[in-house]
Amino acid sequence: MAPEWMAEARGTFYGLTAAHGAEHMARALLEGCGFAMRDVVDRLSELDVDTSEVLLLSGGARSRVWAEIRAGLLQQPVDVASLVDSSPRGAGLLAAVAAGAEASLDSAADKLMPQTRQIEPHPAHRAAYEDAYQRYRRLFQSLKPMFVAPSESKST
Numbered sequence: 001m002a003p004e005w006m007a008e009a010r011g012t013f014y015g016l017t018a019a020h021g022a023e024h025m026a027r028a029l030l031e032g033c034g035f036a037m038r039d040v041v042d043r044l045s046e047l048d049v050d051t052s053e054v055l056l057l058s059g060g061a062r063s064r065v066w067a068e069i070r071a072g073l074l075q076q077p078v079d080v081a082s083l084v085d086s087s088p089r090g091a092g093l094l095a096a097v098a099a100g101a102e103a104s105l106d107s108a109a110d111k112l113m114p115q116t117r118q119i120e121p122h123p124a125h126r127a128a129y130e131d132a133y134q135r136y137r138r139l140f141q142s143l144k145p146m147f148v149a150p151s152e153s154k155s156t
Helices: 022-046 064-074 086-098 105-111 123-146
Strands: 078-081 116-119
Touching: 022 064, 022 123, 064 078, 064 116, 064 123, 086 105
Parallel strands: none
Antiparallel strands: 078 116
16 A cells, blocks of 8 residues: 555565575564555655654554664654553544543543653664665565556457
């Protein structure tokens, strides 16, 4: 879905050598998801949406490494909620409003505002993350012609 929606697009590992192992591929997955997040944040910024604060929630927020990757790719601090299981809490907020126990989602959410810790980007990683992100964007453009749905073969 990033950098643009193409149903035919497929994931790719690029640049692997015999020296790369499972740990490199795992990090590449985290970085790839971080690249996609940056695509979204950049697009929101182009639409004049305030992206100066990013709050990480749910399972991925448990990983400090992944939070550091995302802060590095955005080159801004990210906040990590102490209560990362946001889906059940969101369902509870919706139920409270639907049942009339809370007047609005805003008032309900204010009562459950999680504590956060802030993860700062490492300034020494800035150039490497920017270079990796720009290569990701060029690689997508290079592979884009290959993400064409195969034409149906004609039977004779």
